[in-house]
Each structure stands twice: as C-alpha cells, then as structure tokens.
Amino acid sequence: MKRSIALLIGMLLGAVFLVSTGPAATAAPYCGITWGSLPESQSIGSMDASLTNVRAGQHPCYDRLVLDVRGDVQGYFVEYGPVVRDGIGTPVPLRGAGDLRVIALVPDNLNGVKTYNPANETELVNVTGYSTFRQVSYAGSHEGQTTIGLGVRARLPFRAFILDGPGTGSRLVVDVAHFW
Numbered sequence: 001m002k003r004s005i006a007l008l009i010g011m012l013l014g015a016v017f018l019v020s021t022g023p024a025a026t027a028a029p030y031c032g033i034t035w036g037s038l039p040e041s042q043s044i045g046s047m048d049a050s051l052t053n054v055r056a057g058q059h060p061c062y063d064r065l066v067l068d069v070r071g072d073v074q075g076y077f078v079e080y081g082p083v084v085r086d087g088i089g090t091p092v093p094l095r096g097a098g099d100l101r102v103i104a105l106v107p108d109n110l111n112g113v114k115t116y117n118p119a120n121e122t123e124l125v126n127v128t129g130y131s132t133f134r135q136v137s138y139a140g141s142h143e144g145q146t147t148i149g150l151g152v153r154a155r156l157p158f159r160a161f162i163l164d165g166p167g168t169g170s171r172l173v174v175d176v177a178h179f180w
Contacts, residue, residue, distance in 0.1 A: 031061030083149035087142035094151030096134030
C-alpha cells in the first residue's frame with residue numbers, strides 16, 4: 001500500500017513538471033522600438049547637394065543626429081565600427097563604448113566652395129547630458145561623401161532615414177535608442 005501511494009505521488013509530481021507553461025514571456029521592446037544595430041544604407045542617385053549643418057536633439061526614447069543638406073541627400077551608410085578620416089584613414093577617437101560611422105553621400109562643398117566648415121571638428125554638437133550620445137565629431141569629406149563620427153554610450157539600436165525639406169533641402173536623420 002505504501003509503495004502504491006509513493007508511486008501515485010511520484011506520478012502526480014512528474015505530471016506537474018510535464019505540463020506546459022506556455023511560451024516563454026518576452027519583454028516588450030523599449031518604447032516600441034524594433035530597430036537593430038546592423039549596418040543601414042540607401043543610395044538614391046546623384047544630384048548637386050552639399051552638407052550645410054550638423055545638429056542633435058533629445059527625444060524621450062532616443063537621441064537624434066541630423067545632417068542638413070542643400071539639395072537632396074544622395075544616400076548614406078551607417079554602421080558600428082572604427083571611424084577614420086576621409087581620404088587619410090587615420091582613426092577618429094570618440095567618447096563612449098560604441099562608435100557609429102555616419103557617411104552621407106554628399107560633399108561639404110559645392111563647386112569647390114565650402115558649405116560646411118565646422119569651428120571645432122572634434123565637438124560638432126554639444127551633447128553633454130544626452131542619454132545616449134557622447135560625442136559628435138567631423139571625420140572629413142572626400143570624393144563626394146562626408147563622414148561624421150558618433151560616439152555613443154553602448155552599441156544600441158539605431159535607424160537612419162532621409163527627410164525632405166525644408167524647402168528644396170533634405171536631412172539625413174540618425175536615431176539611436178536609449179536602451180534595447
């Protein structure tokens with residue numbers, strides 16, 4: 001009798017552990033962000049365009065970098081990895097645990113006349129107090145492309161896209177999430 005009861009209890013306990021608890025719960029994405037950290041690029045074509053300004057802003061869920069362009073942005077390439085000076089190849093040191101290389105397919109000049117000439121190449125924008133950005137640095141312009149180094153707190157999700165306007169201009173936008 002004791003053996004039958006022990007066997008019955010053992011079978012009941014085993015059945016409890018075999019019952020499926022359903023799929024594992026996954027956390028909802030931070031702020032609904034579903035971006036990743038793999039390279040992003042877009043190539044649109046060619047038109048006369050040039051970089052005119054670099055600025056940054058803060059949002060509740062991400063920090064934003066904006067490159068203002070006279071004309072249409074011809075494309076971009078954004079990825080995590082070492083940032084080097086255009087045409088020279090020397091490293092551009094950046095603060096933060098992640099280096100985001102932002103290449104805009106537009107020069108910093110139009111017909112040989114500079115349209116963007118930063119006063120301080122290592123600190124294009126003051127990002128003190130930003131949640132994610134640590135430094136925005138100019139890495140040069142060469143053969144129709146301009147490179148910006150973006151030092152971020154860590155390798156975090158980002159997205160890149162082009163917006164039209166204002167007027168006949170356009171903007172390359174890079175958003176980097178505060179968290180995964």
